[in-house]
Amino acid sequence: MTWERGRKLSDLFDTRPIDRAARRMALEVQSRLLERVKELTPVGEPPPGVSEAEWVEARAGRLPGTLKESWERGEIEVISTSRIRVTVLTRDPIAQYVEEPTRPHVIRPTTPRIAGEGGILRFWDAQTGRLRFAIEVHHPGTEGAHMMSQALQETVALWPEWVQAELVRWEREQLRVA
Numbered sequence: 001m002t003w004e005r006g007r008k009l010s011d012l013f014d015t016r017p018i019d020r021a022a023r024r025m026a027l028e029v030q031s032r033l034l035e036r037v038k039e040l041t042p043v044g045e046p047p048p049g050v051s052e053a054e055w056v057e058a059r060a061g062r063l064p065g066t067l068k069e070s071w072e073r074g075e076i077e078v079i080s081t082s083r084i085r086v087t088v089l090t091r092d093p094i095a096q097y098v099e100e101p102t103r104p105h106v107i108r109p110t111t112p113r114i115a116g117e118g119g120i121l122r123f124w125d126a127q128t129g130r131l132r133f134a135i136e137v138h139h140p141g142t143e144g145a146h147m148m149s150q151a152l153q154e155t156v157a158l159w160p161e162w163v164q165a166e167l168v169r170w171e172r173e174q175l176r177v178a
Helices: 016-040 052-058 066-070 095-099 147-177
Strands: 072-080 083-089 105-107 121-125 130-134 137-139
Touching: 016 072, 016 083, 016 147, 052 121, 066 095, 095 147
Parallel strands: none
Antiparallel strands: 072 083, 105 137, 121 130
């Protein structure tokens, strides 16, 4: 086949093997990122002497590890010939508060007042190890776990090794075809 002015250079060869290799690399990055962010996501542990059932009840039915298990694969999008976007996401609303630091803040119940009484919040007092009730809680804030940002940094650091392994695999495939 000869090349003519105005035609794409990629029309001269089969791009499918390159596309498959790029998709395999994207899947590898996505898989490892998902695995690592799950490993780094903290899971709350019940205080000493508190049963898991009591712990779950005090947390309004939220099971330990809910955020960790909520991470999932998103789409893999081909943006251009040199860019592919992989997505790892969670729909858990507390993820942003676990990832990033929070300032000290006041927590008030979202339940409406009943018969003139304020709503009730339940929380474990870390000092006494007992379940406490309050109309509002003055939360001291958190440092942030930075699980996604750390997983991304590690993925970026290991990316060259994965690319090299995929290039070796791709070369072998091409030699078999030739």
